[in-house]
Amino acid sequence: MTSSPKSRRRVLVGISAIAAASLGVGVVAGSRITSPEDAAAKTAPPSASQITVPAEKKALSSKVVGRGDASFDGAVNIRVETSGLKTPAIVTGKVPAVGATITEGKALLEITGRPVIALAGTLPMYRSLSPGSKGPDVLQLEQTLDRLGFDPGKVDEEYDGDTARAVERLYEAAGYDAPAPDEGLQQAVDGAKKNVDGLKKALRQAQVQLKQAKAAKAKDLTVQQGAVDDAEANLADGRQALNEAEFKAGTPLPVSEIVYVKTLPRRVDKVNVERGGTVNGVVMSASGASLVVTLKVDVQTAEHLKAGMPATLTLGDGSTVAAKVRRMTRNGDNYDVVVAPNKLTAKQIEQLRDANVRVSIPVKSTTGKVLAVPIAAVSSGSDGGARVEVLRNGKIELVPVKVGLSADGYAQVTPTGDATLTEGDQVVVGR
Incomplete structure (x- = not known):
């Protein structure tokens, strides 16, 4: 049976389609057949490359970095020795507010109308001082007066007239009258002055009698000359007694009118008295007027630090403040490192107050x-x-x-x- 041309074309198209389909299947199948070598190459890790x-x-800069607590430096309790007062220790004025600054040479309180002046020193005021007093407390006083520019004369352990005059200038600068000596000492001065006046009169009388005897051309002037000599000697003794009385009546320094604090200025943290009240024990607590930050480090770290090293404080808002290491104190197995800011604005003081901040202290750096x-x-x-x-x-x-x-x-x-x-x-x- 002979096929028509149209039929043959349909057969060829069908064979071509079958062949193409078979080829597709072969390609797909071939792509899924992998040799062991190819499989190993594809699963091996990539060659290492350098970073x-x-x-x-x-x-x-190598640094010691830690966190520290901010506080006002060196809190102390301030007491006033009132045992020398003859009246109750009533607070009459100058009561400071919390946050006030205690300044050296100024009154921090008034008791019975008299000032309590703050001075910087380590030895407490434990007795009243007056001309003739001697000891280390006198030396501390004169060193302080000299430092403040009040010229106490020779700085030693003896309270003399120069010291008394320097104390007067201290009180004048503080805005107060200087303390008066005991009434008995002033009475002694008055008595010595009257005695000197009487001795001067006696000398003049003796001199007149000697002059009259000479005018009368008396042959023996022994008695008259002797009277003049005795009167001169008595006057010299009287003047010496007056000098001693005036020296003893020089400006004193009552124990109740001075308080020594280790360092000044300081900030008042707490006040325990009020106007009209009676002083009994601690009158106030005060700390350093400047804020510091204290962080703890171990002994090994402390070996790399020393006072004077620069430091940086990081505040809560991320800003930084330049600072310096002020001191280092052994505290058990650690060290307390006290860092003081160089300068603070009012805003920074508020940010630092009672805050815990980051502290960075460079210990080595390249040039x-x-x-x-x-x-x-x-x-x-x-x-x-x-x-x-x-x-x-x-x-x-x-x-x-x-x-x-x-x-x-x-x-x-x-x-x-x-x-x-x-x-x-x-x-x-x-x-």
Whole structure:
């Protein structure tokens, strides 16, 4: 049976379609058949590549960083010795408010109408002083008067006339009359003055009698001359007694009118008295007028710190304040490091008050910018020396280096020998 051309075309199209379908199946099937070698190649991890960063020029600073509590420096309790008063110790004025500043040479309180003047010193006022007093408390007083510019004369352990006059100037500067001597001492001065006046009169009379005897051309003037000599000697003794009486009646310093505080100025933290009340024990508590921050460090860390080192305080809003290490005090197994801000605004004082803040104290630093790489880039060679790996032109070079200061994750490095390492060189920090 002979097929028509149209029928043959349909058959060929069908065969072509079947062939194409078979080819597609073969391609798909072939793509799913993988040799063991190809499978291993596809599942193996990729070749390791280096992680590099550029060497940099930067200043490095090694720091002690911690957190500290802010407070007003050196709280103390202030007491007034009132045992020398002849009347009840009634507070009559000058009661300070909390937050007020106690200034050296000024009255911090008034008791029975008299001032209690604050002075800086370590030895407490334990007795009244007056001309003739001697001891270390007199020396402290004269040192203080001299420092304040009141000229106590020779600074020693003796309260003399110069000391008394300097005390007068102290009271005058504070705005008060100087203390008066005991009534008995003033009466002694008055009596000595009258005695001197009488002795002067007696001398004049003796001198007149001697003159008259000479005018009468008396042959023996022994009696008249003797009377003049005795009168002169008596007057000299009287004047000496007056000088001693005036010396003893010089300006005293009552124990109840001076309070020594270790350092001044200070801030009043608490007031325990009120006007009209009676002084009994601590009259007020005061701390340093300036805020400080105290942080605790261990003994090993303390070995790297000393007073005078610069520091930085970070406030709650992220701003920073320049400061210095004021002192370090052993406290059990640790050290208390007291850091004082250089200068504070009113806003910063409020931010610091009773706050816990970050403290940073540089203990070592480079002089300007140095060549530095991440610490992770530094490794040890077989000879024990330090080295860094540098990627140059697709190859790794080992560059021996000398390592300097390490800080903030970076190390100062200097290439040794003929090796070169410059800013921008790519150093390997990982793979």
